[in-house]
Amino acid sequence: MTDLLAVRTVTCFIVLGTSTDAWPALLSEAVAFVGQVANDLRADGFTVQTLRLITNPFGEYLDTVNPEAALQGLEKIKQILHAIETQEKVLLSGTRIRFSIGAADAKTLSLVPTLIRSGGDLANCCINVPADTNGVVDSELVHEAAKVVTELGATTDRGEGNFNFTINFNGPTKCPYFPAGCHFEEEEKTFVIGLEYPNLLVDVLKKLAGDRSSVITNPSTKNAEWKNAADAMRLSIEHHVRKIVEICRCAENSSSSSSNSSSSSNSSSSIPVFKFGGIDSSPAPSKSAESMCRVVELLGVEHFGASGTTECCALLTRVFKSICQNEVDPVPLVGFSGIMFAALEDKGLAEAAAMGYYDIRNLLTYSAVCGIGLDTVPIPFETSSNAIARLAQDVGTMAYRLNKPLTIRLFPVPGLTAGEMTAFESEDLCNCTVFKVP
DSSP: OGGGSEEEEEEEEOOOOSOGGGHHHHHHHHHHHHHHHHHHHHHTTOOEEEEEEEOSOGGGTSOOSSHHHHHHHHHHHHHHHHHHHHHTHHHHTTOOEEEEEEEEOTTTGGGHHHHHHHHGGGGEEEEEEOBOTTSOBOHHHHHHHHHHHHHHHHHSGGGGGGGGEEEEESOOTTOOSTTTOOOOTTSOOEEEEEEEOHHHHHHHHHHHHTTSSSSOSOGGGHHHHHHHHHHHHHHHHHHHHHHHHHHHHHHHHHTBOHHHHHHOTTOSOOOBSSEEEEEEEEEOOOTTSOOHHHHHHHTTOSSTTSTTHHHHHHHHHHHHTTTTOSSSSOOOBOSOOSOOOBTTTOHHHHHHHHTTOOOHHHHHHHHTTSSOEEEEEEEETTOOHHHHHHHHHHHHHHHHHTTOOEEEEEEEETTOOTTOBOOOOOTTOOOOBOOOOO
């Protein structure tokens, strides 16, 4: 059943310095490592979809004195990665390396639209917004980030540049996904795994349901039937995750530092160059995979957005956060490790939006018991940056009040108003009706 659970990404976190001469060696080392991990996973039957590198904040290694200087550094990285992909063609098995320039900060945030317009998928980045002691998010920084969202909507084709930018609140830590993932200079080289398995969840629940439309027989047996469903989903996920973790820990051990071993030939252990950081247990969405809406329906909710959706989200979140946690050596769960409701990456969610089954406020409610916040949500082009900022502040308030990572990634779509259909051309995006901003 490995075809039902895919490895969405093998993601490596690295630190680049200001010396551009050191970049080729650092990037080559990271690419060679993630490429080998991917091949080890494939040898055990897993599909590996992407290989990703995430750096420390780009202001720490790019010359950000002006946009032109920053773009020169970005172009150099692009050339290095192209050369590595050409050289490592056999190792990479045709898999393109995806790249994130890490986080922006208050000083470099204004450069983000330029970098994304020129760098495209090479310039994935985020901004991490803190909160004060009262739990109030940094209003000035949120408003500046909202201006970036507005500018990307106005200056990139169909507003698709916002696919590469997100506003983060309260993390997420060691997130393997773009553009929320970020890294910091004081941290060591780490690699983590992101998963895609809505197909697995649907397969498990359909087998439990048999010829019924859901796993629920009647209200009086719901508790027991949901427990059976939760146990079945968890056991099926864990079956695959244990294999993945074993492969990753072997890779960690095999990456021991040659300098350490040569300097201490009598040492019984060596220091890993790349440390295994853990797994994001989220069932990442994809427009080519089963919809999470189908999972909700198989658990007995009439349709996504109907009464019972919040309860269902809470159950699923509990399952995903319990993966391999009752072990002697529990698997580190990183990133979101929860449900990802991404309106533009899940065909079922897009269809449910067209039916009027849910709105932005519903997504905020569901975020209280799962992930991810407001992710890939198309909004009217005329939405002001102040309105975007206020919505982001609601997301941030929930993140800090509930002590969980949440993000916001909105798409102001040129020429469209609420209720109209998008016409995106990105291979990663579904088309969806535009949401009204409350």
